[in-house]
Amino acid sequence: MNILIAIDRFEDALTSQEAASYVEEGVKAVHRTANVISVPLFDGQKHLIDGILAWQQGTKYTWKIPDANMKRRDVTAAAMNDRFYIDCSDLYGQTENMLQTSSYGLGQMLLNGLDLDYRVFTIALGETALFDGGMGMLERLGAQFYDLNEEKLAGPLDSESIKKVRRIDLSGLDDRLSESTFTVISDYDYYLFGNKSQIAAQSLPDEAKTKLDNQIWYLNEQFKKTGLYLSLEKGGHAGGLRALFESLFHARTLSSKEMIFEETSIEELLNEADIIIYGGGNVKPADNSLVAQALTQKVSSDKRFIYLAAGQQFAPPDHSVYYLNIYPDMTPETDSMKLGIQLQNSIQTLLNIAR
Incomplete structure (x- = not known):
């Protein structure tokens, strides 16, 4: 019997790897001779670096890098073969002052990668609160x-600098960028500005939203003078960074799901598995992750799909999936060990019942 564990993270309580280890212990207690394969997942929002390194050997780099408010923090990047991975959630996931942000630190990360002779970059935009339109990053890049x-x-330069801009000169950008290729990981199709933008989705006073929105609009007008036309309908993630990478660096954009299925062997493992155990957890009401949705689409009568959820993550729409919420009362303060033991006990009980 082949059993595939492809479980997502449970907010910040358990990473994909941690959750999978608890589930695997429960599985092996029931099916001692089964071939159990545990697949660490990663996404474009959090834990990209650890997830990538769990799949294959690589090199981890840690530097002190300025965050969105120019406070230096430890930020980790990864490199495998010829590709350099940057997770923006490490840089911009805990923004304190959203009215004055800078992407300067991302520019520094890219320069570090270039200095290490990498020319292929994957950048996960993640859960970012950054609204300078990439201005700080571009300044750091020349x-x-x-x-x-x-x-x-x-x-x-930061978002407060936008109002001073009358001309942009991109001719001094680092020459190595023209030799580089970029992939952006984004699960959000925000508009660059307006009612469907990332700014509109923030918990900010209307006056602050209007100010930030106008700044992004104005910077976009300045970019047009250089011949750079940003995508308005789907490029607004990370305050326009997605559009900037797509337009200026001809970046390819992938969702978390597309990235995982492209860079791992999960498709092959899924085809070989008899039982697939997957799921995840959210504190606030939320649909399944894109990866979980993709796995649900693979449901077939010759396989058993078991979905373990926690908190307020909705059940998968396919009723042939065995769904169990193992911890409905999950909060940001939930003890990770309690959650893990509940995962272990729940899958062990379910598999015993199914025997």
């Missing part, structure tokens, strides 16, 4: 921004 008096703006 672009220059000028004010009304044709004086160069002194950096590091």
Whole structure:
């Protein structure tokens, strides 16, 4: 019997790897001779680096990098073969002041990768609160921004600097960027500005939202003067970073699901499995992750699909999936060990019943 464990994270209580280890212990207590394969998942929102390194050997780098509010924090990147991975949730997932943000740190991360001789980059935009339109990143990479008096703006530049911009010069961008290829991981199709933008979805006063929205609109008008036209309908993730990478660096954009199925052997493992155990957890009401949705689409009568959820993650729509919410009262304070033991006990009980 082949059993595949492809379980997602449970908020910040358990990573995919941690959750899978508890489930695997429960599985082996029932099916001692089964071939159990545990697949660590990762997404474009959190835990990209650890997930990637769990799949294959690579190198981890940690640097002190300025976050969205220019406070230095430890940020980790990964490299495998010729590809360099950056997870923006490490940089921009805990923004304190959303009215004055800078992507300067991402520019530094890219320079670090270039200096290490990498030319293939994967950048997960993740759960970012960043609204400078990529201005800080471009400045760090060599672009220059000028004010009304044709004086160069002194950096590091942030969203508050946008109103001073009258001319943008992209000719000084690091030459190595033209030799590089980029993949952006984004699960959000935000508009660049307007009612469907990422700014509109923030918990901010209307006045603050209007200010940020106008700044992104204005910067986009300045980009147009350089011949750079950003995607308005789907490029607004990370305050326009997605559109900037797509337009300026011709980046390819993938969802978390597409990335996992492309970079791992999960498709082959899924075809060989007799039992597939998957799921995840959310504190707030939420649909399944894109990866979980993709696995549900593979449901067939010759396999048994078991979905373990927690908190307020909705059940998969396919009624042929065995669904169990193992911890409905999950909160941000839920003890990770309690959650893990509940996962272990639940799958052990379910498999015993099914025998």
